Structures are given as structure tokens and as C-alpha cells.
Amino acid sequence: MDLTGQIANFHFNHILLNAAGVKCQTTAELDQVLASPYSGSVVTKSATPMTRPGNPSPRYYQLPEELGSVNSMGLPNEGFAYYLDYVLNKKTDKPVFFSVAGLTKDDNLAMLMELEQSNFNGLVELNLSCPNVPGKPQTAYDFEATRAILTEVFSFFTKPLGVKLPPYFDMVHFDMIAAVLNDFPLAFVNTINSIGNGLAIDPHTDTVVIKPKGGFGGLGGSLVKATALANVRALRERLNESIKIIGTGGVTSGRDVYDLVLCGADLVEVGTQLMVEDTPVFERLEGELANELDKKDYQSLAEIRGKLQIIS
Numbered sequence: 001m002d003l004t005g006q007i008a009n010f011h012f013n014h015i016l017l018n019a020a021g022v023k024c025q026t027t028a029e030l031d032q033v034l035a036s037p038y039s040g041s042v043v044t045k046s047a048t049p050m051t052r053p054g055n056p057s058p059r060y061y062q063l064p065e066e067l068g069s070v071n072s073m074g075l076p077n078e079g080f081a082y083y084l085d086y087v088l089n090k091k092t093d094k095p096v097f098f099s100v101a102g103l104t105k106d107d108n109l110a111m112l113m114e115l116e117q118s119n120f121n122g123l124v125e126l127n128l129s130c131p132n133v134p135g136k137p138q139t140a141y142d143f144e145a146t147r148a149i150l151t152e153v154f155s156f157f158t159k160p161l162g163v164k165l166p167p168y169f170d171m172v173h174f175d176m177i178a179a180v181l182n183d184f185p186l187a188f189v190n191t192i193n194s195i196g197n198g199l200a201i202d203p204h205t206d207t208v209v210i211k212p213k214g215g216f217g218g219l220g221g222s223l224v225k226a227t228a229l230a231n232v233r234a235l236r237e238r239l240n241e242s243i244k245i246i247g248t249g250g251v252t253s254g255r256d257v258y259d260l261v262l263c264g265a266d267l268v269e270v271g272t273q274l275m276v277e278d279t280p281v282f283e284r285l286e287g288e289l290a291n292e293l294d295k296k297d298y299q300s301l302a303e304i305r306g307k308l309q310i311i312s
């Protein structure tokens, strides 16, 4: 059974990997994801130029009844140089994603320039959608700002680059972001980032569940699955076929992986459920995915990729 994926010149023997932010802040975590026989890759925690402690704790909360998670981490990371050192020296035959999330356009441009001039031979993800830095907007909700930064980036960047997008909820917004992205030689888009600024309440104390921003945080896990499917499907229908899609959000079972591929995903990322189960989740999900394909006598993901049927 062929459960592989392809982005640019990179072949992935398995389509599952971590979502940026989960199990990827330290070299030990990155090594553990890469070491899983069922992960196809790893993505680093989104890097800022300098190390960052992030927001005050509690800043991550697992919702009851496996509904999902709320987070306001605030981009805690070891700093750009730490991850560059890791990816330049790590021996692996799996493609690696390097995620950057500068707090300013200049920070993003500086990090991308350093990556461009380095010997890094993986894929780069420009995170335009972190919802958790107080006072900072999710850039990709501003279509002109997104066009402006991509114009500057592609004036010098030649390595495989993708963007991490926030979820959109309006068909016109799908049209507008696709019109921007189709003007650039992107290798991929990764959709969705968490659904920004949700709120959860502890019923025992009548209190919010995380400290930053009065309790407002990004939503992940099963409660975001319908939005993740919609964003993968809408962008697959609108983007040039040269722009591949990483589907992220709402994955807790092999059927969820199958559904994202049905909507057009080339790779699939796991966030909240990886926090819950750790790296054994990759083996469980791939096994369940293979069972789903078996049920319908499919031999490969290629047979179902983008093949979601509508009611005519």
C-alpha cells in the first residue's frame, strides 16, 4: 500500500508529521519525532531571531471529553540559531521543515535571508498565523500585508517555501487569499493553524483555563476538524496544482487523516493528539488510515487525494 506524499523535490515515505509547536521545541523532541518509523518528517517550533520564553503559564489546556485544546504559548522557542544548527547537523533521510515566525517583517526577512544563504536543504514554513502574541495580528488575515511580505521574500528566496495559514471562514476570503498565493512560486501551504482566540471555562472555579490574554487562546483538536477540512478543500480547489497542501487540524483518527487527503492534503500534521499520545500516535493513525483504504480496496493515497465527492 502506497501511503507516501510529495512536495517539490521531496518524497515523504509517510505523510504524517508533528504540527509546529508540538513536540519540536528542543533537539530531544525533534529527534524523537524523526526517530518514529511512522513519521515522514518533522517541523521545528516556529523560530524568532532570539530565544523567547513565551507567554506566562498556564498557557496550554486539554479540553474535557477529548474535544481538543486551547493554547496561548506565545512563540516560546530556543531562537533561530538553535534550530539552524539542528537542521544543518542532523543526519536524517527524512525531509525536514524549518518554521519561522518573526514578530516583524524585517525579522522574517532576516531569518529567511540567513536560511537562503545557508546549506539548509529542507523546506521552510513561514508562519503567518500565530494568534497568541499579544498586540500582534495574524498577518495572513491581512491580504495586502501577505502579498507585500511574499513579494519581498521571493525577491531573494529560492529554496522550497510554504506558508502556515490561519483558518478562513468566508468563501470570499478563500478567493482572496488564493489570489495572493497563486502569484508566488510557493511549494506548499499549511492549513490550518489553530482557530484563534477561543475561550474555555473551568466549571469548578468559573475561571478561564489559561492565563495569557484573559484566557483567549488558539483552538485545536477534534473541535476544529470541520474547519480544517473546509480550508484544505477550498484551497485545493483554488490554488495552482504546483502549490501542495499540508492538512493540519482535528486529526485524532485514521479516518480524519483520510478525510484531509480526500479534501486534497499531500501531507497531514498532528498537533493536539500528539500532545495527548506522544509519538506512538503516528503508528496508530497510519494503521487506521491503511484500514480505511483497505475497506474500499484502495492501494494508495493517490487514488483518494482530492477525490471528495459532492452531491450533484
Ligand SMILES: O=C1NC(=O)NC(C(=O)O)N1
Pocket (backbone or CB within 6 Å): 021, 046, 071, 072, 073, 074, 075, 076, 127, 129, 130, 131, 132, 133, 193, 194, 218
Ligand atoms: O502559530 C502558532 N499557533 C498556535 O496555536 N500557538 C503557537 C504559539 O502560541 O506559540 N503559535
